[in-house]
Amino acid sequence: MSEQIDESLKAELQKQGVLVTSIQELCSLGYNWGRRNSIWPLQFGLACCAIEMIAAAASRFDLARFGGEVFRPSPRQADLIIVSGTVTKKMAPQVVRLYNQMPDPKYVIAMGACAISGGPFKQGYNVLKGIDRYIPVDVFIPGCPPRPEAFLHAFIELQKKIDAQKLVGPAQGSHLNPERPSEFPIPVFGAHDLEPPANRSIWNPKPVERS
Amino acid sequence: MHSVPDPYLFLVIFCGVAIVFPMMPLAMAWAWRHFVQPSKPGASKNAIYECGLVSTGDARVQFKSKYYIYCIIFLIFDVEAVFLIPFAVAFTGLPVGAFIALLAFLLMLVEGLVWAWNKGGLNWVN
Numbered sequence: 001m002s003e004q005i006d007e008s009l010k011a012e013l014q015k016q017g018v019l020v021t022s023i024q025e026l027c028s029l030g031y032n033w034g035r036r037n038s039i040w041p042l043q044f045g046l047a048c049c050a051i052e053m054i055a056a057a058a059s060r061f062d063l064a065r066f067g068g069e070v071f072r073p074s075p076r077q078a079d080l081i082i083v084s085g086t087v088t089k090k091m092a093p094q095v096v097r098l099y100n101q102m103p104d105p106k107y108v109i110a111m112g113a114c115a116i117s118g119g120p121f122k123q124g125y126n127v128l129k130g131i132d133r134y135i136p137v138d139v140f141i142p143g144c145p146p147r148p149e150a151f152l153h154a155f156i157e158l159q160k161k162i163d164a165q166k167l168v169g170p171a172q173g174s175h176l177n178p179e180r181p182s183e184f185p186i187p188v189f190g191a192h193d194l195e196p197p198a199n200r201s202i203w204n205p206k207p208v209e210r211s
Numbered sequence: 212m213h214s215v216p217d218p219y220l221f222l223v224i225f226c227g228v229a230i231v232f233p234m235m236p237l238a239m240a241w242a243w244r245h246f247v248q249p250s251k252p253g254a255s256k257n258a259i260y261e262c263g264l265v266s267t268g269d270a271r272v273q274f275k276s277k278y279y280i281y282c283i284i285f286l287i288f289d290v291e292a293v294f295l296i297p298f299a300v301a302f303t304g305l306p307v308g309a310f311i312a313l314l315a316f317l318l319m320l321v322e323g324l325v326w327a328w329n330k331g332g333l334n335w336v337n
Contacts, residue, residue, distance in 0.1 A: 074261050075261050076261050093263075094263030094264060095263065097255050097262075097263050097264075097265075098262075098263045100253060100255035100256060101255050101256055101258065101261050103256070104248065104251055167247065175248075176247065176248065176249065177249070178249035178251075181251070182251035182253060182256065183251075183253035183254070183255055183256060186255070
């Protein structure tokens with residue numbers, strides 16, 4: 001059953017009104033339908049972006065329309081961690097540990113300028129310059145803070161991403177790969193900076209070219 | 212021949228459904244974990260308590276019962292302070308006898324505090 005159907009043949013058959021699929025693809029459909037429509041976020045807020053996250057979950061914007069209203073107070077029941085706000089260097093180890101304690105498959109949304117890059121506090125001595133230095137982020141939401149609509153947009157983008165993760169084949173979800181780690185090293189709050197300052201296995205930005 | 216089914220047959224069917232039906236999702240979850248989802252345990256994930264902070268010390272700690280004396284003294288004086296409110300409300304129109312009764316009551320309160328203090332009730336013992 002590991003043979004994949006040729007995509008062009010599939011398209012040709014579909015034109016003639018013949019739908020071809022595989023058991024794995026059907027299973028992926030059901031699996032992803034269930035997963036994307038019941039994303040349980042971790043009840044976890046860091047700064048002012050958390051207020052927007054709460055607003056998105058409350059009645060006016062109503063995250064429940066997308067199946068994400070069940071905020072869990074325990075990482076063991078959560079699928080999604082929303083890093084909503086400024087991650088200070090003192091808080092970063094806790095964020096990574098909470099991420100580690102979530103069961104696979106798990107997703108990360110970096111909400112706001114601070115969680116992406118440190119935002120307005122980037123020059124500060126105590127602010128982490130982006131949570132993607134330690135945990136793999138699935139969706140970034142720019143803004144300071146992003147409006148709840150932007151949060152809902154990111155949520156829908158995450159649902160699209162989940163939908164594209166197949167059970168087998170080249171588009172297989174990374175959580176199904178036994179080689180991919182589920183836990184990432186927790187940095188230590190040192191005397192001058194976090195040790196290590198970044199997890200190089202997941203964070204490798206292009207070097208800045210200055211002319 | 213029209214035979215009447217055993218009345219207990221329904222009970223047997225009911226029991227069968229009651230066992231099989233809740234077992235199905237459990238079996239499916241087990242099969243999913245066994246055949247599809249790779250197991251990825253880890254130190255943080257297997258920790259006893261889920262929290263951003265690493266738990267420290269033993270969970271089986273003793274609390275000092277010394278605090279209960281503080282609580283009782285606080286409770287007594289708190290309740291007695293309530294008795295002073297009627298005096299305070301009617302203070303401007305109080306006759307001399309009532310005022311002396313109020314002072315006697317306050318004296319008793321102070322005596323109680325001095326007694327508790329002398330007994331060492333306000334000392335925090337570690």
